Amino acid sequence: MENRIxxxxxxxxxxxxxxxxxxxxxxxxxxxxxxxxxASSGADLIEIGMPFSDPLADGPVxxxxxxxxxxxxxNLWVLFAQLKDxxxxxxxxxxxxxxxxxxxxxxxxxNFCREAAAAGVDGLILPDLPLAEYEEEYQDVFRRHNLRxxxxxxxxxxxxxxxxxxxxxxxxxxxxxxxxxxxxxxTQDPTKQEAYFERIAAMNLRNPRLIGFGIGDKTSFDRAxxxxxxxxxxxxxxxxxxxxxxxxxxxxxxxxxxxx
Amino acid sequence: xxxxxxxxxxxxxxxxAYIPEMxxxxxxxxxxxxxxxxxxxxFQREYQKLLRDYVGRPxxxxxxxxxxxxxxxxxxxxxxxxxxxxxxxVNNTVGQILMARRxxxxxxxxxxxxxxxxxxxxxxxxxxxxxxxxYMGKIDMERQxxxxxxxxxLGAEVRAAVSGSQxxxxxxxxxxxxxxxxxxxxxxxxxxxxxxxxxxxxxxxLQSVISEEMRKQLHEELGRELPDYVVAxxxxxxxxxxxxxxxxxxxxxxxxxxxxxGHGISSGHSAATSVLGxxxxxxxxxxxxxxxxxxxxxxxxxxxxxLDYPGIGPLHAFLGTxxxxxxxxxxxxxxxxxxxxxxxxxxxxxxxxxxxxxAALPQLGAGPEDVVVVxxxxxxxxxxxxxxxxxxKLNSYDF
Ligand SMILES: Cc1ncc(COP(=O)(O)O)c(C=O)c1O
Numbered sequence: 227m228e229n230r231i232x233x234x235x236x237x238x239x240x241x242x243x244x245x246x247x248x249x250x251x252x253x254x255x256x257x258x259x260x261x262x263x264x265a266s267s268g269a270d271l272i273e274i275g276m277p278f279s280d281p282l283a284d285g286p287v288x289x290x291x292x293x294x295x296x297x298x299x300x301n302l303w304v305l306f307a308q309l310k311d312x313x314x315x316x317x318x319x320x321x322x323x324x325x326x327x328x329x330x331x332x333x334x335x336x337n338f339c340r341e342a343a344a345a346g347v348d349g350l351i352l353p354d355l356p357l358a359e360y361e362e363e364y365q366d367v368f369r370r371h372n373l374r375x376x377x378x379x380x381x382x383x384x385x386x387x388x389x390x391x392x393x394x395x396x397x398x399x400x401x402x403x404x405x406x407x408x409x410x411x412x413t414q415d416p417t418k419q420e421a422y423f424e425r426i427a428a429m430n431l432r433n434p435r436l437i438g439f440g441i442g443d444k445t446s447f448d449r450a451x452x453x454x455x456x457x458x459x460x461x462x463x464x465x466x467x468x469x470x471x472x473x474x475x476x477x478x479x480x481x482x483x484x485x486x
Numbered sequence: 487x488x489x490x491x492x493x494x495x496x497x498x499x500x501x502x503a504y505i506p507e508m509x510x511x512x513x514x515x516x517x518x519x520x521x522x523x524x525x526x527x528x529f530q531r532e533y534q535k536l537l538r539d540y541v542g543r544p545x546x547x548x549x550x551x552x553x554x555x556x557x558x559x560x561x562x563x564x565x566x567x568x569x570x571x572x573x574x575x576v577n578n579t580v581g582q583i584l585m586a587r588r589x590x591x592x593x594x595x596x597x598x599x600x601x602x603x604x605x606x607x608x609x610x611x612x613x614x615x616x617x618x619x620x621y622m623g624k625i626d627m628e629r630q631x632x633x634x635x636x637x638x639x640l641g642a643e644v645r646a647a648v649s650g651s652q653x654x655x656x657x658x659x660x661x662x663x664x665x666x667x668x669x670x671x672x673x674x675x676x677x678x679x680x681x682x683x684x685x686x687x688x689x690x691x692l693q694s695v696i697s698e699e700m701r702k703q704l705h706e707e708l709g710r711e712l713p714d715y716v717v718a719x720x721x722x723x724x725x726x727x728x729x730x731x732x733x734x735x736x737x738x739x740x741x742x743x744x745x746x747x748g749h750g751i752s753s754g755h756s757a758a759t760s761v762l763g764x765x766x767x768x769x770x771x772x773x774x775x776x777x778x779x780x781x782x783x784x785x786x787x788x789x790x791x792x793l794d795y796p797g798i799g800p801l802h803a804f805l806g807t808x809x810x811x812x813x814x815x816x817x818x819x820x821x822x823x824x825x826x827x828x829x830x831x832x833x834x835x836x837x838x839x840x841x842x843x844x845a846a847l848p849q850l851g852a853g854p855e856d857v858v859v860v861x862x863x864x865x866x867x868x869x870x871x872x873x874x875x876x877x878x879k880l881n882s883y884d885f
Contacts, residue, residue, distance in 0.1 A: 279650065279782040280768070282662050283506040289649060301780040327504060328767045332781030353506040354767065358494065378507035382669050387510075402508060406667045 227372050230320040230348045231397040234270050235434045235455065242456025243447065243484060244271035244436055245463050246324065247477075248291040249308075250300025251277075256473050257300075257308050258315070263474040265319040267481040270456065271436075272316075273351065274309075276302060276325030283353050285409035287461040302333045306341040313346035322376065324351035336367055343371035349397050351376045357394065365394075376400050381422045385429070392431040401426060401437045401454060408439055409461025423453030447484050459484065487808065489734040489801070495683020496772075498808065500800035503682035505770045508666040512674075513682050513770075515589065520684045523585050524691060536580045537695060540613070541570045543577075545696075547703035547859070552831040553844075559852035562713070563834070563862045564700055566725065573837065573864030574693060574725045575606035579675055581692035583610040586673035593617045593672040597647075597661040599626055599654035599721065600792035600839060601633025602864055603677030608642035618642040621660040623653035626791045633868050651785040654721070654795050658769050678722025679799030682770030686727075686799050693728025700859055701732055708857065715850055717742040718861040719843040720813075721757075721792045723799035725863035730811070740812065743802055744846045746788035746839075747815035757786035757794045758815040760806045768797040774806070789818040789872065790838035792864075820845040825866065825873065826880045837864035838872060 234242065245264050249257045257274070264272050277292035277300050284292070312321070323342055330338050330352065342350065350373050355364070360375060368375055374397035379388055381404060392399065404419055426435065435454040441447055442462030450457035463480055470476040495501045495517075503513055523529050537543040545565045554561045566574035579596075586594060594611050597620070598604030604620040611618035620637055624646045627634050637644050650656040658680075665674045679686040679693075701711040716733055718726035720743045733739040748756040756762060759774050766775035768783060776784045776796040788794040798806075805811035824844040829835045836844060840863045852858050866873065873880060 280655065280659055282659055282769075283508060283666060285663075293649075296782060301782075303780075326767075328775070328777065328783070329781035331766060332764075332777065332779070354504045354770070356502065356504060359502065359504075380508050380510075380669075382511040383507060384511070405508065405669050407663050410667065 229372060229374055230318060231271070231374055233318070234320050235398065238270060240455055241451050242270040242436065243268065243481070244273055244456060244458040245269045245481065246273040246275055246458060246460030248275040248277055248288065248295050248464060249305045250295035250298045251291040251464065252294065252467050252470070252473055254298040254300060254304070257305065258312060259474045260477050261312060261321070262315050263477045264481060265316045267478040268485050269319065269481055271320045271322065273322045273324050273458065276305060276323055276329060278326040278329055281326060283407055285407040285461060287409045287464050291464045302329060302338070306345055309345035309347070320348045321346065322349035322351055323347055327352050327354050335364055339367045339371040339373055342373060347373065349374040349376055351400065353378055357390065361394065378402050379426065381405065388426065388429065388431070392433055395433045397433065398455070399431065399433050399435045400458070401435050403437055403439045403441065403450070406439060410440060420453070427453055444484050487810065489805070489810070491683065491687050495687065497800050497804035499765065500773050500803040501683055501686060502772050503770055504767045504772060505682045506666070508669065509662070509682070512665060512669055516688070517684050519589065520585065520688050523588055529584060529588070532584055533581055537577065541576050541580060542568060543695065544699045544703070545569060547700060547707065550832050553828070556831065557847045558854055559856045559858050561847065562857065562859045564696060564729065564859055565862050566696065567834065567836065567840070567862050567865035571602070571606045571609050572867060573602040573606070574696065574728060575603040575677060576609065577695055577728065578677065578689050578692045578724060579603070579606040579610045582673070582675045583614050583616065586675070587614065589673060591671060591673035593668065594675055595619045595621070595661050595664050595672055596675045596677060597621045597654065597657040598677060599623070599657065599794065600790065600837070601626065601630040601637070601868060602792065604642070604644070605633050605636045605640070607675050608637040608640035611642060612640045619664065620644050621647050621657040621664070623647045623651070623657045625652040626654065626657070629872065630791050630868055631871060653791065655783065662769065678724040679727045679801055680722040680769055680771060680797060686771065686801055689724050690727040690731060690801060693724050694731035696725070696728035696861065697730060697732035700729070704857070712736055712739050713859045714856040715740045715742055715852055715858040716861070717744065717843050717846055717850070717858060719744045719793060719839050719863060720798055720802055721795050721839060723802040725861050727799060727801055729861040734810070741805065741810060742846060742850065743806065743811045743813050744843045745813060745815045746790055746793035746842055747817045748787040748789070750817055751815055755787035757788040757796070759796065759798045760813040761815060763797065771797070771800050773797050773800045774803040790821065790842065792837070792839040793842065814846045814849055816842040816845040822876055822879060823883060826883045827885060830885045834862070835866035836862060837866050838869045840864050
């Protein structure tokens with residue numbers, strides 16, 4: 227079945243930019259204008275973070291944006307209402323939802339997938355959903371709604387496990403750049419990091435790769451793109467929106483600064 | 487009924503390991519090694535020796551005669567308050583530090599609520615000469631000041647968790663984030679039967695010495711190994727898991743888990759997870775969880791810093807929903823009354839957490855012939871500041 231994620235990787239083989247935003251941040255209604263701006267200013271994929279009270283894998287910046295978004299009144303009902311007409315405004319750019327499993331479980335996985343597919347979402351990143359539980363309980367639902375799961379890979383992930391993840395994936399692999407939560411300048415030294423990226427590149431996996439965590443500007447983006455098809459920027463983008471009156475203008479400026 | 491977790495760590499529908507990939511290698515390493523390490527005779531020799539010579543085990547089983555007379559039943563107290571560092575928590579930390587050493591880890595992290603687990607962790611780290619970092623909610627650091635100072639004196643670094651409600655849940659979040667950032671050299675000594683598999687089972691096994699001793703001591707004292715009731719408070723549920731463990735398959739033994747109702751179950755300021763919780767995921771485990779309709783975890787409340795956790799261990803979620811254990815919730819006021827009561831009737835000042843278990847005594851329906859064992863999980867020294875704050879009330883009761 228056709229999927230916008232596959233199309234994006236077919237169209238462009240390198241320097242794909244995936245930008246993460248937190249739904250409902252900096253204001254409740256900022257979600258859709260930000261998606262539109264990201265798409266029109268050159269982001270190749272867009273990841274919408276569904277805010278959670280206890281984001282275990284996130285550093286201070288995304289934690290704070292999640293807290294702010296929840297205080298702004300964001301929740302899954304509001305988000306799906308906001309995304310209702312998004313495909314009229316942003317027809318091509320792949321959109322992924324990223325978040326923790328608990329709010330999704332309370333919404334109901336079947337309902338969640340149905341709503342996501344109806345809104346034109348292409349992929350789901352649920353970092354605390356274990357592979358075995360995905361295969362046994364949720365793979366069917368995902369497939370029925372043509373939603374592609376994305377799984378994370380870290381420097382510690384074993385080769386066997388990487389192969390298993392690659393086999394379960396029909397979108398891209400999310401390479402976590404080093405140990406740490408989102409936004410952290412990783413403590414990994416560059417030679418070790420390069421060795422890790424090269425080791426994964428040499429595995430000849432069937433899915434393309436995007437590198438994330440700690441990518442924040444043109445320099446780090448270009449560097450990541452030497453080892454993968456593209457990279458993911460989250461915390462640095464959220465930071466760029468902090469305290470800005472005109473969030474879309476700040477978003478455009480940020481994306482252009484990374485791509486040009 | 488089987489009360490042991492399956493290979494993937496499920497007790498019925500509860501448990502599992504819902505963790506981001508960054509934690510997977512660490513957790514998998516533990517999953518693959520913990521049973522083998524626990525079963526290794528050399529490990530057991532070291533562990534048992536430390537329990538005896540360092541922790542001070544076996545802890546006594548004390549028949550509380552005046553309390554018994556008051557409630558018309560035979561009340562025994564399992565004196566975990568007499569463990570080194572003042573609570574049951576050290577049973578777990580002694581075992582886990584030995585395990586961490588075997589796994590080649592050099593750096594230890596922990597979360598703490600009341601500070602008892604933090605102190606117990608700092609203690610064994612001092613003993614083994616290992617680096618120790620304890621995460622503690624900022625609010626808990628204020629209300630459990632003496633324990634913060636104890637940890638520092640023991641050489642640990644105490645880091646304040648300033649997110650969320652700044653209590654136990656948030657300290658646990660910060661500890662997990664630390665583990666994500668330090669995946670190779672660090673072992674996370676979790677303080678209760680919570681977290682991803684294998685922690686709930688690992689901690690339950692390390693605490694199971696409590697019920698193992700109870701059986702022996704009851705046999706020596708009464709000629710019968712089985713009590714009619716075992717009562718324990720539940721924050722995450724480690725002292726309760728230890729007190730219940732060797733009675734799980736004895737249906738005649740009624741297991742009573744006591745939660746903190748705070749200001750009252752429907753007050754909006756409570757930590758009674760078994761009543762207020764729905765299945766959800768917290769700290770890598772599928773369990774009963776206090777949350778709003780959108781699946782956001784809600785802030786629990788209890789006067790006691792060790793019971794205000796919005797979840798319970800998956801074993802307890804299973805024991806509660808399957809009917810094997812009965813859950814009772816106790817409000818702040820009732821717990822304070824029990825603090826005064828045990829102090830005045832038996833000369834034992836209990837921890838505020840433990841007082842919740844004692845406060846359940848009148849609700850058991852136990853008769854004069856019944857044997858009730860209350861797990862006295864900890865002593866009250868750490869709570870003196872709180873007890874001072876309520877001194878007028880505590881001194882006003884008549885016994
Ligand atoms: C004395 C005492 N009892 C009970 C608890 C609650 O923990 P758990 O439910 O894991 O036994 C604590 C936690 O800090 C404690 O210090």
